[in-house]
Amino acid sequence: MGADAGVAGVSTAAHAREGLGRVARGGALNMGGAAAGAVLNLGLVVTVTRGFSPDAAGSLFAATSVFLIASAVANLGTPSGLVYFLSRLRARGAGHAATRVLRIALVPAVAASLGAAAVLAVLADDLAGLIGAPAAETYLRLLAAFLPFAVITDAALAATRAYHVMRAGVLLDRLGRPLSQLALVGAAAATGSAGLLAVAWAGPYLPAAVLAWWWMRRVLGAHRRSAPTEPAPPPAPPDSPGPARSGGSGADAGVSPRAFWAFSLPRSVSDIAQLGIQRCGIVFAAALGGTAEAAVFTAASRFPVVGQFAGQALQFAAEPRLAELLEADDRRGANNLFRAGTAWLICLTWPLFLPAIVYAPLLMELFGPHYASGARVLAVVCLAQLLAAALGMGDLVLTMTGRTRTNLANNLLALAADVALCLLLVPIAGASGAAAAWAGAIAVRKGLPLAQLARSHGLHPFDRRWAMAAGSCLVWFGGIPALSAAVLGTGPGSLAAALAAGSAGFAATLWRLRGPLELDLLLRRGAARSGAAG
Known part of the structure; x- marks a missing residue:
């Protein structure tokens, strides 16, 4: 395939709009799953906190944090690697090399997961003592058995995303697994047996892994049998940055x-650092403040998880498209996606975080009387998430340029900031200190990629779409809730009135701004529809 045809395919406005529309529709599908998954995860935490003592809940939360960190270690960065390489091979018309890439990725990852599971089981006693939750020893031993299935699930679903297939992740990871966890944990709470909690939480990873593997093979088989549906971008110039450009062509290039x-x-270590940023607050709160403080911090951080899922939903849809654009050195298209995606992310997440700050005491009462002190924690965590959304997905864009080592350094600096701030603040302020440390780490992790991308590629997330999205959210979900709380108090009726008025006004505003914000792409049914629905 000639370079001229590839350039024409990427550079035309119609093709660019088609690609952006596919990201929008894929993001919308992921967002629906993320919203449902966030509700299920919130219900899971509420079930644990209301069904068991704060000490038992804190021990489980600390143990599952160790499990997720171990899973991030064991997957060796294969989810990002699979999306990155499979997307680029597909764009080059070399999708037949997918089997080789999968073999390169999965054999070491599965072996690492088995080794990590053995280490977790053997060192469960020491780890439980290290995190200040001796009761978590049994939980850790039980969780270790399910670690390989978590790694397989993540890798298989990443392979489907490389082909713009989002439905597998939504149904299995966003809906099926958390729904099963909620049902099983609810059954454990009904029996009053804390010993069943770990198996109830981790058990659904087994069927999820089996189904994800089956879905991955189905997607790869379908794409092997079908011809490419869009023009491929041109081959990358030999002197372009990134590990994929190692010379060669076709199946041999970059695999x-x-x-x-x-x-x-490097991406694996970055993922570990990111997960450490998310979870080390729980671990430090347990070790330095007690398991009750860990439970408060975990409960308060559940509401922002809704926004994190929304961000991840959009990133999952944007990731393969960014890889394709940057493979073709289409910086204009990548910058447009970066900016549009940031505006969309603000519109998705700020309406959740802004009212949560105003009504933090009311929301924390959902977890029971022991958690009323977490209102300040919730407010700080929500402020951190406002900042994260405002700065966009620069870390993902940086990764898709191939600069995983730079991204690794950024995440390690952010993790170091989180640990240092936790050591300084948790002994003084408990869970509130852990939340403040998390906010500092987010500022480092999100701020550094922006400076690096602006300097190296001229990419940044700020334009009039950013201002429109932020201004609309501040008016309808910042100003209206604040006014409602001042007039009606911070009870349930006030929250309902604020959300009703804010949602109506926000919906009308988005409708008027659907063109400038490019939200009209969600309503279009072009050739890219199969990417979002597949």
């Missing part, structure tokens, strides 16, 4: 084990 792991291993 050697050395190229794959040069990209994926």
Whole structure:
């Protein structure tokens, strides 16, 4: 395929709009799943906090945090590596090399997951003592058995996303697994047996892994049998940055084990650092403040998880498209996606975080009387998430340029800031200190990529769409809730009135701004529809 045809395919306005529309529709599908998954996860936390003592709940939350960190270690960065390389191979018309990439990725990842599970089981006693939750020892041993299935699930679903297939992740990871967890944990709460909690929480990873593997093979088989549905971008110039450009063409370009792991291993450590930022507050709160403080911090951080899922939903849809655009060195298209995605992310998440700050005491009462002190924690965490959404997905864009080592350094600096701030603030302020440390880490992790991308690629997330999205959210979900709370108090009726008025006004505003914000792409049914619905 000639370079001229590839350039024409990427550079035309129609093709760019088609690609952006596919991201929008895929993001919307992911967002629906994320919203449902967030509700299910919130229900899971409420079930645990109301069904068991704060000490038992804190021990489970600390143990599951260790499990998720171990899973991030064991996957070796394969989810990001699979999306990155499979998307680029598909864009080059070399999708037949997918089987080789999967073999390069999955054999070491599965072996690492088995080793990590053995280490977790053997060192459960020491780890439980380290996190200040001796009762978590049994939980950790039980969780270890399910660690390989978590790794397989993540890798298989990542492979489907590389082909713009989002439905598998939505149905299995966003809906099926958390729904099963909620049902099983609810059954454990009904029996009053804290010993069943770990199996109830981790058990659904087994069927999820089986179904994800089946879905991945189905998607790959369908794409092997079908011709490409869109023009491929031109081959990357030999001197372009990024580990995928190692020379060669077709199936051989960028799929050697050395190229794959040069990209994926730094990304693995970055993922560990990101998960550490999310979870080390729980661990430090347990170790330095007690398991009750860990439970308060975990409960308060459940509401912002809704927004995190929304951000991840959009990133999952944007990730393969960014890889394709940057493979073609289409910086204009990548910048447009970066900016549009940031505006969409603000519109998705700020309406959740802003009212939560105003009504933090009311929301924390959902978890029971022991958690009323977490209102300040919730407010700080929500402020941190407002900042994260406002700065966009720069870390993802940086990764898709191939600069995984730079991204790794950024995340390690952010994790170091989180640990240092936790050591300083948790002994003084407990869970509130852990929340403040998290906010500081987010500022570092999100701020550094913006400076690096602006300097190296001229990419940044700020334009009039950013101002429109932020201004609309501040008016309808900042000003209206504040006014309602001042007039009606902070009870349930006031919250309902604020959300009703704010949602109506916000919906009308978005409708008027649907063109400038490019939200009209959600309503279009072009050729890219199968990418969002597949």
